[in-house]
Amino acid sequence: MLRIAVPNKGSLSGPAADMLHEAGYQQRRESKELRIVDPENEVEFFYLRPRDIAIYVSSGRLDIGITGRDLLIDSGANAEEILPLGFARSTFRFATKPGTASGVADLTGMTVATSYEGIVAKHLADNGIDASVVHLDGAVETAIELGVAEVIADVVETGTSLRNAGLEVIGEPIMKSEAIVVRRTGADAEEPKVQQFLRRLQGVLVARTYVMMDYDCRVEQLEKAVALTPGLESPTVSPLHNEGWVAVRAMVPAKEAQRIMDDLYAIGARAILTTAIHACRL
Numbered sequence: 001m002l003r004i005a006v007p008n009k010g011s012l013s014g015p016a017a018d019m020l021h022e023a024g025y026q027q028r029r030e031s032k033e034l035r036i037v038d039p040e041n042e043v044e045f046f047y048l049r050p051r052d053i054a055i056y057v058s059s060g061r062l063d064i065g066i067t068g069r070d071l072l073i074d075s076g077a078n079a080e081e082i083l084p085l086g087f088a089r090s091t092f093r094f095a096t097k098p099g100t101a102s103g104v105a106d107l108t109g110m111t112v113a114t115s116y117e118g119i120v121a122k123h124l125a126d127n128g129i130d131a132s133v134v135h136l137d138g139a140v141e142t143a144i145e146l147g148v149a150e151v152i153a154d155v156v157e158t159g160t161s162l163r164n165a166g167l168e169v170i171g172e173p174i175m176k177s178e179a180i181v182v183r184r185t186g187a188d189a190e191e192p193k194v195q196q197f198l199r200r201l202q203g204v205l206v207a208r209t210y211v212m213m214d215y216d217c218r219v220e221q222l223e224k225a226v227a228l229t230p231g232l233e234s235p236t237v238s239p240l241h242n243e244g245w246v247a248v249r250a251m252v253p254a255k256e257a258q259r260i261m262d263d264l265y266a267i268g269a270r271a272i273l274t275t276a277i278h279a280c281r282l
């Protein structure tokens, strides 16, 4: 039975459960459940604090986990990223009151408040900056107003939390993060159950990213049409009853579907349809 750690709270928890559900796995019905067994898929899910997941996985007691890249790096655990999942995207940045500092080079002698001490201490050391780091559990944006620190280092997504606290980012992002699948560093990458789990999640990612496009076009326009819709390997082309016409079917990125439909129409393609993909194995 594959043992998988899933975030029990916070920004990662809902989207992770949604993705597992879309991949055909049972998920807990109540937020207080700590573990569930999905016997049909031979998987056991453990609902753990996102920050602890890389540590459990590195211990070897759990095979795989879903966490944030920033949390993995901050933990220093002996675990590695094996699949990015495309949700809980964020950057990790320094921020201050305007006029305090303009980059990491100005932070010498200052105090930085953060929930991610591991990332911050390493980044300061890598840049040769001697600054103090104070650990806070959350809501670090308030630390400057309350005099605990001159600088914060925190997760930034829309920037709303910083704006509300009258803060502005300084310097380049320290890192970019998103939800990821982790496993113990150096663990057997070919393990069939793990591979099957990853293929299911990859199937969800593809189904979310692509749509299926069908259209009819004249044979003379086929090369131009195929250039617009190259598909993943190559589009399916079938003859139509009307001579001189073919039907084409290809996967296209969902974000580009409307532009591609316009371009296909412009070269004479007709009956252009897009349909959602619910699941896939590439």
Ligand SMILES: Nc1ncnc2c1ncn2[C@@H]1O[C@H](COP(=O)(O)OP(=O)(O)OP(=O)(O)O)[C@@H](O)[C@H]1O
Pocket: 009, 010, 011, 012, 050, 051, 067, 068, 069, 070, 071, 088, 089, 090, 138, 155, 156, 157, 158, 177, 178, 179
């Ligand atoms: N506003 C956000 N937008 C996108 N990702 C976020 C956001 N806040 C946190 N994250 C990401 O979520 C993960 C942190 O999860 P965690 O549950 O520890 O914190 P949280 O979502 O802030 O919840 P909590 O309220 O319990 O602190 C990190 O990978 C972080 O980058």
Ligand SMILES: O=P(O)(O)OC[C@H]1O[C@H](OP(=O)(O)OP(=O)(O)O)[C@H](O)[C@@H]1O
Pocket: 137, 138, 139, 140, 141, 154, 155, 156, 157, 158, 159, 160, 161, 162
């Ligand atoms: O740039 P934004 O879109 O505002 O998002 C970033 C904020 O979201 C998270 O906080 P959360 O609400 O989880 O509270 P916390 O600080 O207690 O973790 C994070 O810690 C930032 O504060």
Ligand SMILES: [Mg+2]
Pocket: 138
């Ligand atoms: Mg938070």
